[in-house]
Amino acid sequence: MNTELFIARKLFFDKSNKKYLSHKIIRIALFGIALGLAVMIISVAVVTGFKNEIRSKIVGFGSHIQIINFDSNNSYETKPISKNQAFVPEIKKIKGINRVDVYATKPGMIKTDEYLQGIVFKGVDKDYNWDFFRKNLIEGRIPALNDSARVNEIILSEQVLQLLHLKLNDDVFIYFLNEDENLPRILQLKVCGIYRTGLEEFDNVFILGDLKHIQRLNDWQNDQISGFEITVDNFFSTEEIEQRVRNQVISYSEENSTILRTLNITREYPQIFDWLSVIDMNVWVILILLSVVAGFNMISGLLVLILERINMIGILKALGSPNWSVRKVFLYLSFFLTGSGMLWGNIIAIAIIIIQKVFHVVKLDPAMYYVDVAPVNFSILHILILNLASITITIVMLIIPSFLISKISPEKAIRFD
Template identity: 45%
Template sequence: MNYEIFIAKRIVAAKKYKSSISSPIIKIAIIAIALGIIIMMIAIATGIGLQQKIREKLSGFNGHIQITNFDNNNSEITLVPVSKNQDFYPEFKTVSNIKNVQVFATKAGIIRTETDFEGIILKGVANDYDWTFFQEYLVEGKLPNYSSEVSNDVLISKEIADRMALKLGDEFNILFVKNDPSKAPWIRVVKIVGIYNSGFQEFDGSFVIGDIRHIQKMNRWNDDQVGGFEVLITDFNEIIPKSNEVYMQTGSTLNSESVVEKYPSIFEWISLFDNNIYLIIVIMILVAGINMITALLVLILERTQMIGILKALGSSNVSIRKVFLYNAAYLILKGLFWGNLIGLSILFIQKYFGVITLNPETYYVSEAPIYLNFGYIILLNIGTLILCLLMLIIPTIIISKISPVKSIKFE
């Protein structure tokens, strides 16, 4: 066995080591390492988790990329139809990693009940719609099916249902104003077959999902005319290059816009989370490193006699420094063990029980989302261990200054 490791193990196992003057300082250093890794894990898991959830919800309501007519319409309502007879529909063959292309149309309406009314946006979709997003946030009922004849089934949010005192299975009227205000509005009687709750109040408070054929009929569009296309991609990290590719592959009368371009302020805000994560990691590693440096210095000064004896027996400064670095590595690994155990427990509790809640008006989610990936956890542990050990190389220089003659004392 390597004798430096052997001596380091004997130091750790010694009873005197556990009751020495340095013992409380060592415990504080271990706690600092554990707290550091806990805070870093929580910062990364919640920061990335919040970014992903917000991106997921924005994409769920709008698709990753929207293709519409090239006009100056900046509202959520589609006014000028687009023909379905496009080279990229129903399959985008000229651009890779496209998950789905689906048609949509939107129209402003008013929900009217016997006691109240509420302005909404009816989003019409067809049988090519990918329901994965709404399946995750469905709280009651089922998803509508628009594959056969025109359907009056709609999917509404829990927020609208609560405000309008509606429940699963209820029928209600939606009024749509005609282009000529002097004429009576269109009235559609729809039935609630499903209720969703995404926690994104900006959309939950306004969107009702229904059959696109109702909008086509009210707008006097043909069956092959829609409000636009939503393009879903397989990897959100490629959204900018994919958006550019889609734009180049569409006709001159069409415009494509990614969800990042449509909601720039939200994406700029969530991009700031990365800076927060980096800052927390740097601060925590510095705090942990400084505590370990203090503990190691106390440990070295406490064992000057042992260092003198080892030097007298022929040990080099490098070998003795290795002894204390191995000792420090043991303390760091102990702190990392407890930190990972406690940190992962906290993250799993939050992931599956949602103990910590957030204000959805501010954060667009009702509870703190957790992103768990053992890849970043392993890298975080390895990085913390290596950086702390590199920081500890400097204080071990003091070992070379210790004289065997002055340090060895005989009783």
């Protein structure tokens, strides 16, 4: 029988403890632990949810990995490559790759009677995965692309539509200027769908339509494109998979053929991903501070418990209990009390996360945060890790003040009144 655990349980469940001053102090400490753990869980849920949401939106516009012409610069006016590459079937076999799509981009300008707006026309084929834009579509439909005739339909963002005072099913005139040409080339296309992602940096720029329009504007052949977009299953394996893709591209390259290069999404938009990394640092600061505060809350509670139980400590020592055995009684008791506070912290945090996830109570300004509601990521793994880390840190911090018990003399403790 574990005597120390038995005594700690009797002390924890003894209703007569309410008459002690420590009962009120412990309740305050437990409230601090519950509140601190709830804030930690909610902070991690919001930050991971926010990062996942931003990453998914950026990837939705540009995929995880791109294969483009080595001579293409950072602009959207690209050098063509052939879509009939020998390495494509081998890349599709790489574990972790979800799909490979072809695309082309060309900068242009939408002109109405009163307004001008610079845009990037992204052309795709009929096999393109529209899931991201279908999810963010607020009105209309996706262009019905095919392999034969050019389709004169596009989707554009709600932001661009409002800037140009257009509406669904309107015709728009888009002007494109090629190098060494003095007169622009013009496309008349119909707005068949309107999307909104909240990423104004992208919403203000991208319109999507038929790849064949860009091929005609650039005088390209039917098999010429700007590049390939590769979507992977796990964002965090992007670097590793890009290296394997690069190896395949290099191994299938031929002498005097077009030189290709790979580009992943983090290098294409480093400013956004650097900003997301800064958010991680802020969360770590919050977690460390709250863990320390919770630990000191329990230290103060443990010291009060020891002072009020000096008679009991003296009796246990007089009966032959070693210092470590008496210390274990109070460490077990602290564990029970900390667990009680953490239980309430979990209940509060999970309730708030579920309410936000279902009812979207907290709204945000998309112009500032790229999302219109505060996203939350409900992860059992994160909750378990935070609970384990919190209780471990708290108990470790309580070992030091428990040494005070070894300084208590049995004779003086029994006389203590």
